[in-house]
Amino acid sequence: MSRAAHPERASSPGEAGEPVLDVRGLAVEIATADGLLRPVRGVDLRVAAGETLAIVGESGCGKSLTSLAIMGLLPRQARITAQRIALKGASLQGLSERDWRQVRGNRIAMIFQDPMTALDPCYRVGDQMTEVLRQHRAVSRADAIARCVELLRQVGVSSPEQRLAQYPHQLSGGLRQRIMIAMALLCEPELIIADEPTTALDVTIQAQILHLLARIQRETGIGLVLITHDLGVVAGIADRVAVMYGGQVVETGACASVLARPLHPYTEGLLRSIPVPGATRRGEMLGYIPGVVPRQAGALTRCGFLERCPYAGAACAAGPVPLREDDDTGHAVRCVLPVDGGGRPADAWQRFTRAAVAGAGEDIPARSAA
Structure with a gap:
């Protein structure tokens, strides 16, 4: 049973009550010499106190631009529109630079790459x-x-x-x-946005920083938005995942549900491209997603992943694809022909979680699969 996804739906117990961050219909347009670009299109995000939301995707998918738009840090030639961008119920839209100075570093903090x-x-x-x-x-x-x-x-x-x-x-x-x-x-912020916080670090230090972020969140109860291309980071720390492609959220849900049973072909491709200890055989060729992220110009008239999708059919070109949500699980996907779990063993993500955090000198309990 599914329906069109609604940003106000609570998809985990931690989301009860007013969210720390509530973003609905966020879009970014940038005027360039080659025309108008639309790198972010209708993004909905919701983060509760004490919750970690991971935004995942390739370079160019719009995840960092989304965070900069929320923080009001995009240049003037970028036009930001949204139905709502709110922090603990207070709107962040239309703030003056003076007002933003009272928000940035105080109520919202950012950790850069x-x-x-x-x-x-x-x-x-x-x-x-x-x-x-x-x-x-x-x-x-x-x-x-x-x-x-x-x-x-x-x-x-x-x-x-x-x-x-x-x-x-x-x-x-x-x-x-x-x-x-x-x-x-x-300044004891209510929300921290961490944009690829471990990319510039070696593997051992990456694990230590992830453990540190997880411990701090447990102790303070802050909301955390973690932007990454690394699904190992997601498996080790996130409560919920939003997978972005072409400026849109194409799949979102509980971390265990998305990693164990991906529904969008793009999410499936990301998972297939990563070796998993105990699941990937020696000599086995890893999967990959052919092609590149398309230039985000013009209105979408079909599925944005159409050219790169191995399962694409005529229905995928019939028109824009809405994000649809399962009423029972809260797992949502923007796909006409969602895949059936991707073909990985259901427990593979648990081994992946343990591998992702190994070497940090502390155990993070593996999340149970949904």
Whole structure:
């Protein structure tokens, strides 16, 4: 039994009540010399307190643009429209830059992909951290430094007083990312958006950062939006998943449900392209998705994945495809001919979860499959 997906539907127990983040019908248009681009088209997202929503997709699918649009960080030539963008019920649409300064870093914080470029190389770490805190809180410099030291200890930074006196280039990539996480937590935000927070790090440090984010969320109850192309990250930390392709959410649901039984051919392709310990045979060729993400110009008149889909039929070209949701599970897919679970064993995602977080020195209980 299915129906057109509705953004107000609670798809997990954590979504009861007013969400931390409520986005409906988000679209982005960018005027270029070659014409109008539509890199984000009608995106609906909802994040509850204490919940992690992972936004997954290839480069160019619109996931980072979606987060920047929510934060009001796109350039002026980008036109943002939405039925609703709200934080704890308060609209974020039409805010002045002065109003945004009271929101960014305070109620919503962002962790960027590359901490080396996110931190200013000309200023000491302590100066940058205390500036964030004093921008939003009436505290003395001494109190601000004490708060920074406390948070650096919480995120696992040794000798925090020494780190505050150093410049970003004097620190490792893992330390810089821990500092970015501490900065995001300075003002006790209600929502953190982490845009590919582990991409620039080696595998062992990636696992440590993921464990750190999971622990902080358990302790603080914040909402977390995790943007990634890595399904290992999703398996290890997310409660719900939104898979994006061509500027649209093409599949969304509980993490266990989407990974164990993908319904969209694109999600299936992403899963088939990743080796899974215990499920991928030696010498077996991994799957891949042929072609590239199309240029997002003009109105959609058919399924956006049509040219790359191995199962496409005449019905897929008949018109735009709506996101339809299963009434019983909340698992939604934008597909005329959804696949039947992708062909992976139902328990493969659990082995994948354990492999994704191995080596961090801490066990994260595997989520049970839906």
